[in-house]
Amino acid sequence: MEFETNPCIRCGKERIKGKVKFINTDSRKTKLTMYVCPDRECQKIVEAELAAKEERKLALTNRRTHYPPKKKSN
Known part of the structure; x- marks a missing residue:
């Protein structure tokens, strides 16, 4: 397996392995590795930026899917 670089999106330093989680889905065990x-x-700034992006994305999705009911014309 060839080693690929995984630089930080903010400072460019090489990211390191953080937490490793195992998730059971459909009788399969999936390994989820978090790099920090x-x-x-x-890392705190990056996490705050990602949370803000996710919040904006959810707000846009909610705005797009929850239209007010249309008024009937007489």
């Missing part, structure tokens, strides 16, 4: 920036302050 070695600089803790940078």
